[in-house]
Amino acid sequence: MNSVNRIKMLTGVVLLLLLAQAGAAWAQDTNVGREIRNLEARFQAAREASWNLIAPRTFDQAQQKLDEARQKFAKGDKIEDIRKRVTEAGRLLQDCAQYEGVGKLTLDKAMTARTDALSAKATEFADAEWKDASTLMYDAGRAIEKGDQNEARKKAAAAEARFRDAELQAIRVDLLGTAGKARDAALAVKAQERMPQVFAIASRHLADAEATLEGDRYQRGAARGQAELATREFRHATQLVQLADRMDVGSYPDAEKVFLELESGITNLGADLKVDVDYSEGLTVALDNLRASLASLVSDRENLAQDYQATTHALQMATQRADSLAGELSSATAREKSAASQVAADQKRQQNLKKVQEMFTPDEASVVIAGDDIIIRLVGLQFAIGKSVIQPDGFALLTKLQRAIRVYPDAGLVVEGHTDASGDAAYNEKLSLERAQAVLAYLQANMAVMPTDASAAGYGESLPIASNETPEGRTMNRRIDVRLKGAFGG
Numbered sequence: 001m002n003s004v005n006r007i008k009m010l011t012g013v014v015l016l017l018l019l020a021q022a023g024a025a026w027a028q029d030t031n032v033g034r035e036i037r038n039l040e041a042r043f044q045a046a047r048e049a050s051w052n053l054i055a056p057r058t059f060d061q062a063q064q065k066l067d068e069a070r071q072k073f074a075k076g077d078k079i080e081d082i083r084k085r086v087t088e089a090g091r092l093l094q095d096c097a098q099y100e101g102v103g104k105l106t107l108d109k110a111m112t113a114r115t116d117a118l119s120a121k122a123t124e125f126a127d128a129e130w131k132d133a134s135t136l137m138y139d140a141g142r143a144i145e146k147g148d149q150n151e152a153r154k155k156a157a158a159a160e161a162r163f164r165d166a167e168l169q170a171i172r173v174d175l176l177g178t179a180g181k182a183r184d185a186a187l188a189v190k191a192q193e194r195m196p197q198v199f200a201i202a203s204r205h206l207a208d209a210e211a212t213l214e215g216d217r218y219q220r221g222a223a224r225g226q227a228e229l230a231t232r233e234f235r236h237a238t239q240l241v242q243l244a245d246r247m248d249v250g251s252y253p254d255a256e257k258v259f260l261e262l263e264s265g266i267t268n269l270g271a272d273l274k275v276d277v278d279y280s281e282g283l284t285v286a287l288d289n290l291r292a293s294l295a296s297l298v299s300d301r302e303n304l305a306q307d308y309q310a311t312t313h314a315l316q317m318a319t320q321r322a323d324s325l326a327g328e329l330s331s332a333t334a335r336e337k338s339a340a341s342q343v344a345a346d347q348k349r350q351q352n353l354k355k356v357q358e359m360f361t362p363d364e365a366s367v368v369i370a371g372d373d374i375i376i377r378l379v380g381l382q383f384a385i386g387k388s389v390i391q392p393d394g395f396a397l398l399t400k401l402q403r404a405i406r407v408y409p410d411a412g413l414v415v416e417g418h419t420d421a422s423g424d425a426a427y428n429e430k431l432s433l434e435r436a437q438a439v440l441a442y443l444q445a446n447m448a449v450m451p452t453d454a455s456a457a458g459y460g461e462s463l464p465i466a467s468n469e470t471p472e473g474r475t476m477n478r479r480i481d482v483r484l485k486g487a488f489g490g
Contacts, residue, residue: 032079035086036069041322042093050111051096054103056141062092096304103144104269110137110156113163122166125173129166133159168217175213175220179227182234191237195256198240202233221427224386234278243283266290273297274445276389296395297446304448307406330400349488356404364397372489376404376410376482381439388434390442398439401482402447412453412485415440420474421461433458439480 016057043066046052052059069085072078072165089410102113114137122130123164128130140155183206186192209226212219242400244255263279270277275293276287353374364380381394390398405413419437444450467472 018245032073032082035083036066036073038084039069039090042090046093046096050104050107051093053107053114053141054100055096055135055145056138057145058092058096058099062089062096063379065089065092066107073387084095090428092244095198097275099144102149102349103141106117106135106144106149106152107156107159110140110160110163111175113167114158115168117170120167121171121172121174125170125177126166129162129169133162134167136162136163162198165374171213171220171223174211175227176206176209179230179234180210182231183240186234186238186241189238189241191234191241194235194244195259195412197256197260198233198237202237203232205233207229220424221430224255224427226385232278232280239279239282241332252375272445278389292392292395296399299396300399300446302446304406305397307403327375353488356407359404360397361398364400369488370483372486374408374484374487376484377400378439378482379476382384383435386431388431390438398442400445402443405443405451405482405484406449407482408487409449409450409451411487413440413443413451413455414483414485415443415454416457416481416483417456417458418463418477418479418481419461420477421464421468422474425460425462429458429460431458432460435480439482 007193038236043063046059065085066089069082069089072082072085114133116125117130117133135157136159140152140159142148143152143155183202186199186202186449205226209223209230212223214225240256240259242260263277263283263286265284267277270290270293273290273293275290278289279286291427319463353367353369356374356376360367360376366376366377366379368377379399380397382391383389405411415436417434419428419432421428433456436458440454440456444454461468461477464477465479466475466476468474468477
């Protein structure tokens with residue numbers, strides 16, 4: 001073998017050795033990475049079992065070792081150093097397990113109170129109380145680790161009480177905060193002196209909300225409704241003061257009486273139109289809403305006249321067509337008559353369905369077949385958060401809905417309300433029913449002829465049509481479905 005071949009052979013051997021070493025190193029890196037991921041999964045399970053609360057110091061030490069292992073792995077440090085910290089973290093995490101039984105028994109009520117406080121957004125609305133409670137919970141866990149059961153029970157009881165304080169404070173701020181700000185704005189313009197009647201009404205609503213929370217903090221639905229009424233009336237009082245200033249009648253002692261008498265007439269007109277008149281944004285906005293409702297009513301009457309003319313013309317054409325077919329039909333067999341009738345009915349169903357579908361744009365509504373029923377899904381009808389009042393920008397869509405309903409005069413009508421899964425299920429069901437009832441009331445007020453079988457139903461979050469895990473899915477689930485019963489049947 002000459003020198004050149006010998007050099008080539010040695011070079012090949014070296015390359016093979018280097019590749020083998022690199023492959024072994026890569027395999028070790030892969031194994032350690034897998035060990036870290038497995039340990040992270042164990043930590044997640046430990047948190048779900050509340051080991052971080054039951055044995056906080058041991059858990060923190062284990063977490064520190066895991067963090068060190070991650071950092072060293074990211075920097076490409078020695079495998080043995082990384083694996084050493086993974087092993088230490090696993091051992092410390094396992095040490096937490098010995099405290100689980102006594103810990104859950106001792107901290108059970110405190111952990112329940114902590115969960116309730118989190119649900120009430122205490123970290124956002126009651127930060128000081130939350131931090132105090134968390135410190136007491138940590139102290140209770142440390143006492144468990146030390147084997148001091150008396151101290152652990154004492155600290156756990158104190159943590160439970162403080163978490164309950166945090167929960168109540170968070171609920172207060174969350175539900176009553178907007179009403180409090182509206183009250184401050186009213187006080188700033190001396191509404192309590194200048195519009196005492198309206199201010200007193202608002203104050204009673206706020207006191208009712210506070211009393212409801214004092215009696216049972218979980219009656220959030222009732223408290224929220226009372227707080228919203230308080231907000232509305234405080235803003236109403238502020239608007240009246242501002243109106244008095246613009247009219248330069250601030251010193252006139254009967255200004256409030258005059259304003260309320262004027263509003264009473266407007267409110268009565270709104271009641272006739274099935275419109276809830278809200279004065280919290282001022283008299284001008286309230287009148288604009290009424291004007292929009294009247295415009296919708298006039299538009300619907302015009303559409304009704306057009307539909308009547310079109311129906312009359314269609315009837316005339318149908319009569320002529322029927323006369324021309326009379327001879328042919330008389331010679332047809334019973335089976336042919338039945339088939340022709342079925343075909344005609346199918347064609348009529350399809351024509352009516354197409355007619356209704358073409359009434360709406362994709363942003364306004366979708367028309368869905370559900371067995372013998374037709375569902376008009378009003379994707380364009382939106383409500384304010386927590387509200388059941390129909391906004392003026394929804395009147396035009398509801399006018400189209402009335403035309404669609406008239407296509408099926410013999411169909412039953414059910415207005416169905418739905419929400420996403422955010423918040424309290426019972427409250428969501430109540431809110432969905434109120435929204436469905438608002439739409440039904442609007443139709444009853446604005447349609448000359450309503451289906452005799454008409455009702456409203458609220459299903460809350462129980463019948464989703466999309467995932468509640470995404471914003472898009474939640475938007476789709478917040479909807480009003482108008483079901484025309486039997487509209488697509490035989």
